[in-house]
Every structure is written in C-alpha cells, then in structure tokens.
Amino acid sequence: MKKPPVNEIKLVLPAIPENESVARGCISQFASKADPTVTELADIRCAVSEAVTNCVVHAYKNEKGSVYINARLYGDGRLTVRIADRGCGIPDVELAMTPLYTTDSGGERSGMGFAIMQTFCDRIKVRSTVGRGTVVFMEKRLGR
Amino acid sequence: MQTVSFAERNGELTASLHGELDHCLAVSVRRRIDDKVTEVMPGTLVLDISGITFMDSSGLGLIMGRYTYCRTLGVGFRLYGADGRAKKILEMAGLCSVIDAEDEKKGKTDEKTTRK
Numbered sequence: 001m002k003k004p005p006v007n008e009i010k011l012v013l014p015a016i017p018e019n020e021s022v023a024r025g026c027i028s029q030f031a032s033k034a035d036p037t038v039t040e041l042a043d044i045r046c047a048v049s050e051a052v053t054n055c056v057v058h059a060y061k062n063e064k065g066s067v068y069i070n071a072r073l074y075g076d077g078r079l080t081v082r083i084a085d086r087g088c089g090i091p092d093v094e095l096a097m098t099p100l101y102t103t104d105s106g107g108e109r110s111g112m113g114f115a116i117m118q119t120f121c122d123r124i125k126v127r128s129t130v131g132r133g134t135v136v137f138m139e140k141r142l143g144r
Numbered sequence: 145m146q147t148v149s150f151a152e153r154n155g156e157l158t159a160s161l162h163g164e165l166d167h168c169l170a171v172s173v174r175r176r177i178d179d180k181v182t183e184v185m186p187g188t189l190v191l192d193i194s195g196i197t198f199m200d201s202s203g204l205g206l207i208m209g210r211y212t213y214c215r216t217l218g219v220g221f222r223l224y225g226a227d228g229r230a231k232k233i234l235e236m237a238g239l240c241s242v243i244d245a246e247d248e249k250k251g252k253t254d255e256k257t258t259r260k
Contacts, residue, residue, distance in 0.1 A: 056167065107212050108206070
C-alpha cells in the first residue's frame with residue numbers, strides 16, 4: 001500500500017501574473033522542509049513557475065480563472081506537485097510539449113515551458129481535455 | 145527598486161534588469177526596453193541580466209524577443225551577466241549559438257566600460 005505523505009499543501013490562486021512568483025515561493029518554502037540542495041530548490045521554483053505561467057497565459061489567456069495547486073512531501077524525500085486549471089485545455093499535448101513549439105505568434109514566448117519542467121523534474125505527466133482544463137503532475141526526489 | 149534601468153555609453157544602450165525574470169516581469173519591461181531602443185537607436189543593445197535572481201522560459205522569451213526586435217532595427221544585441229542557471233536555460237533552447245552570451249571574463253571588462 002502507498003504510504004501517505006508526511007506533509008501537504010493546497011493552494012487556490014487567481015491566475016494572474018503576480019501569482020507566478022507567489023506560487024513558486026510557496027512551493028519552494030514547502031519543499032525546503034525536505035532538506036533539498038540549492039539546485040533542487042531552484043529546479044522546483046522554475047518548474048512550478050512554468051506550469052503556473054501556462055495557466056495564466058494559455059489556459060485562461062489572461063482572462064479570469066483559478067490555479068489549483070497541491071503539493072505533497074513523502075517520507076522518502078519525494079515531492080509531488082499537481083497544478084491544475086479549468087481553462088481551455090490543450091488539443092495536442094505531445095505537440096505542446098515539443099521544445100520551442102509555441103502557439104504565440106508575437107515572438108515573446110520561447111516554447112520551452114514544458115521542456116524546462118521535464119528537465120528539472122524526475123517525472124512529469126500532463127492530462128488535458130479541450131474546454132475542461134489541464135492537469136500537470138510533477139515529481140522530484142529531494143535531498144539526494 | 146526599479147525593474148529596469150538604462151545607461152548609454154559609446155553608442156551602446158545598456159538595459160539592466162533587476163528582480164525575478166518571469167512572465168510577470170517580462171510583460172512589464174519589454175515595452176519599456178523597446179521604446180527606449182527606438183528612441184535612442186543605439187549601435188548595440190546590451191541586456192544586462194546580472195541583477196536578476198530568477199529566470200524561467202518567459203525570461204528566455206524576453207531575451208529572444210529583444211534580440212529579434214533589435215535585428216529588425218539593425219541594432220546589435222548582446223546579453224550580459226547570465227549566471228550558471230540562466231546559461232543552462234539558454235543552452236536548452238540552443239540560444240548560445242544565436243546570442244553572443246559572453247563568458248565571465250569578457251563580461252567583467254565590459255562592466256568597466258559600460259558603467260561609471
């Protein structure tokens with residue numbers, strides 16, 4: 001049977017740019033209890049920032065909406081972070097995750113969000129339904 | 145503290161960024177940088193990111209966007225002060241070959257000439 005987490009945090013935030021730093025700050029503070037290395041903490045900050053920015057920019061397209069975050073720490077040092085939105089959804093997740101791919105035509109988005117999440121986490125899963133929203137699940141082992 | 149400050153010297157315009165270079169900061173400074181470049185029309189824009197404490201893919205987008213904007217105007221572009229983490233993200237996007245991200249030694253020399 002799966003062991004329950006030793007700690008858990010749930011956040012619901014309005015999907016506004018100001019909350020990108022709030023979200024990564026909260027999760028990084030939460031993760032710091034597992035005694036991570038400086039690099040691991042920076043990885044987490046960056047990965048969370050990417051997922052929340054996706055909610056603000058893509059899921060809700062700068063319209064009103066909420067970001068739902070649930071982070072858990074396990075006894076073996078695993079951190080899991082689930083970041084969900086109820087926005088527009090992604091029609092082709094595989095394509096969206098391709099490095100440098102972006103739907104933005106303004107030349108201001110690098111298309112590297114998912115690639116960064118993949119690089120900075122041990123595992124990432126993305127589930128999305130058009131019109132319903134997207135869930136990003138990330139896992140990283142800390143304090144190695 | 146100001147999120148972006150400008151300095152002009154020897155035909156170079158330096159835009160120094162401060163704080164955390166995420167989507168939120170990128171949105172607030174990109175227009176100001178572009179307006180300043182259009183107004184000054186320098187030989188080169190130096191984007192100084194030595195004062196930032198965080199960068200993600202939106203920061204990368206800001207750098208790419210300014211590079212493209214400068215190129216359309218015929219203005220040179222140089223990135224200064226990328227730390228190890230910023231460099232890692234730049235490398236992931238294959239940007240080290242596109243943008244003249246300088247090494248530390250060269251950067252230090254530049255700092256003397258572009259600042260008082």
